[in-house]
Amino acid sequence: MEKVTILLKQHVGKPDKPLVEVGQRVKRGELIAEPVGLGANIHTSLTGTVEDITDDAIIIDADEDQCKEDFVHIPDSDDYLTDIENAGIVGAGGAGFPTSVKLSNKIPGGYLIANAAECEPLLCHNTQVEERYADQIVRGMKYLLEITDAKVGYIAVKKIHHAAVLALGKACKNEPKIQVKFLTNMYPAGDERVIVRQLLGVVLKPGELPIKAHAIIQNTETIKRVAEAIELRKPFIDKDITLDGRIKERSTVFENVPIGLPAKKFIDAAGGYINPHGDITVGGPFTGHTGKESTPVTKTTGAFLVAMPYPQVHKKIGLLECECGGQEPRLREIAKKMGSEVVAFQRCKRMVLVNGRYRCSLPGICPGQADAVLAMKKKGAESILTGTCQD
């Protein structure tokens, strides 16, 4: 049928170690790689024959006939956390942090927060899933409450996603410990620290995790996958994604697509390109990265967005980096593709260095940029390219 490319690194940590050999038959749901240190189990999403194993990926030649309902179940256990670990669940919102590790923290009296922000522009698969599977998400939250000892579960959602709000409200109407809470309609409302600030009134310092505020935040799809693992014994082998941009059928959501299938398959399924078109962005416009037609779906893939061709701007430009937008390497890539000469680079004044990474001290509440702009102008910048979120 087709090649399935299952990357060995779909999570925070090192690449997994393959457990299969070339030529081996594998069944959908079968464990094919396990973590080395921090990481998560990886299962094959389709039934077929292992065709190749590289440093990065296991390539499977999938059979013609596939049954999506049929998969190898994760081992029986009476411990939810073990189920989550066995199922190889990682943060599906993009971070890819192993969920079982995150949930091994007990937060008695704390807050379990479902991140239903659907923060990035264009992305809509989470909202759609929330509308359709609100009950499953609420059940998943109940498991998480039990695992973490949290006293209350909040579903953090933007009010603008009206239908999702209503569906989630209905689903948790009779759940005394679960409530819907509203985020402001801005980017990056789905940032963990923004959620903690808006829902709990606690301002986390750059680099601090929500746990500091007795909170654990999980993306709604992650929670849905937790419910699947516990109830259906299903490993994390399918993903929900959004297709948008210069494709014929804009805003197309594909639910439960097998991990490992390439971007082009979904671009075609959404009617194909609108020409001319530019790069494929994997993930949201702000935090995604440039991909190719062959880029496979992973546990953290949120979207394939087809851009327009880069405008050609033969000017000297300055780059302004912000934590919530494209980082320096991506800004440089874009500048290059636009034919611009980068003459200056500045970080937003909110950016502070924490453990080798620049973080924002107050995400979503943006300062004026006069200093940075003047500094870049001084160096001869005629235009500025920035990934900042606010005006």
Next chain:
Amino acid sequence: MSISKETAMDHLKDPAVLCCRAEGGITLQASNLEDPDLFPDYEDSGLLELPDDVLNIEQVLGATLKDTTDALLPLTPDMVDNIQSPSDDSNDDSDKDDSEDNSTDDTADNANSDASVATSTDQSAQNAAQTVTPVITSGTTSNGVIKIDIAKGEGIHLEVPTNASTTSIPNQSNQKVVNDSTTENAVANNNDNNNDSADNNATADTDDNNPDEVQTKVVRELERDHFKITEVKFGDKTEINGTTLTIRTPKDLCKEAVETEKIVQDMTLEIITPDDYDKYSETIMDVQPIATKAEGEIGSGVTRVLDGAVFVLTGTDENGIQIGEFGSSEGEMNKNIMWNRPGSPDKGDIMIKAQVTIDAGRNMERIGPLSSHKAADIITQEIREALKKADDSLIVNKEKLVQKRHPNQKRVVIVKEIMGQGAMHDNLIMPVEPVGTLGAKPNVDLGNLPIMLSPLEVLDGGIHALTCIGPASKETSRHYWREPMVLEAMNDEDIDLVGVLFVGSPQANTEKFYVSKRLGMTIEAMDVDGAIVTTEGFGNNHIDFASHLEEIGKRGVPVVGMTYSAVQGQLVVGNKYMDAMVDNNKSAQGIENEIFENNTLCPEDAIRAMAMLETKMAGGKIEKPERKWNPNVKENNIKVIEKHDNIKIEEEPNEQSLPKSKKRIEIYEKE
């Protein structure tokens, strides 16, 4: 979602709920508030609970929010400083000048229904409309006429010396009329729906002479001479003897008819007496009165008509495919025909039923249905000739239809949207004989543009309907012959019916808007005070139906829409002028259940539409309907009107009065 200032003005008495997180210390504005229309959804989802002490919107606009507060929290007195008191004159909000000063308070409500106040020497007309929008009052005196224009208002106190005006005081009532079409809104409330005349309220221009007296001008008259038929049989010659109609040997007659139309292959004729009602019939394309002109042209003079016998046209193509679209009513007649609708055979009628067979595949082409109708009309024409010759002594009843104008009353036009998409969706306008084909022009060929008919032309067979959409909502030729809205409006002394404007519904959207723009301009030039727009079917035609209402409404002409809507026919488009809608649905489930004529416009609908229009023309508002179709809205409206006008409105039975058809058993009402 936050609301605009205009929306806030429409909801001043509704609870104030924050739409978004709001910072402490801000002055609350419309943009901080949630749309009250969404409350039911939020309450349903458990996201909103409205406490008893929740403030209403007019109390919080301009007030100060004490602390930063989350979205969807109802505002209560402890959360807000500087709560606004609507009757308080000291209002420092510069946005709203005099409008707030005129807002209502409790005393206005009380006085409102107090008739003795109203008739006392200090004639005070108090109007407690819920909406307060800027009130424009300009008082000018010239030539002894006091002219007061009030766009909308409440709590208005007028004092006029008794000898200076003969204006009678409206019999005010706090009736609620609710827009009863599902997707539409609106509603009503304090209308000054008065019994005398719509002119006599605050919105009227105080014209001059005594408006209590209805002036009447007869435009023209039409006499219908009824011939009673109790038996129909086949014989050598088509003739009427006594109460027996003899039709020439069907073999010969049908052969002649078939020969006139190329694609008609075959035709059979059947006489259906009430004993045969349980027989199978192909889908009914049309039901036609059998009538002929004895004197004058259509719409005036004398028309002869048969009572007790109607012509019924059915048909298929040679492969047995019904000549119909979106449903068909084939089956046992007593299970598939909703008897006694304006467009149906009446229970007891003898049906002269022609069944036409046309070339394969032509059923969805324009020529198919048109040829079927034309061929069948050969037969009807032969009966018409016999009717012309029938002896005067056989006339059992001479009915006089009079078209009157009421020059002092509000001028109202009825706009009937008829199908004009082509194929069977066509209508022949103004034939020579009542419901004939000869001499008529198809509205498709007329570009579907507005064509004016007098009410009597409509009632005298001026429309030969080919239209063949959903069986339950199509208007047959007989429907126009007995059109309830036209009858209701023509006989209503409180309005001045100017005419009935027919506008076709073309297939393409661009043409739809072309047509409705012409309609709007026609309405503008007519300078009418109100309009009722009706349509048949649902779906595609609702696009132009909505556009017609918009084109009329945006010219400041109060307009009411009538259509089958309910569940299946939910409007696909809408606009803010569609705030007074009448749903013609009769079916228990709110669906097109393919029961012939079930969901067509009936007298009960015409009465509701007229009540809504009079309410609107008098400056009242129609309340919004519930979010989902709820048959109780219609029932409540009927009760309100019955109480207000002290009349009894007969409601038509629906399909539940019939034995279940095959389709109802198998599709619509499966058990």
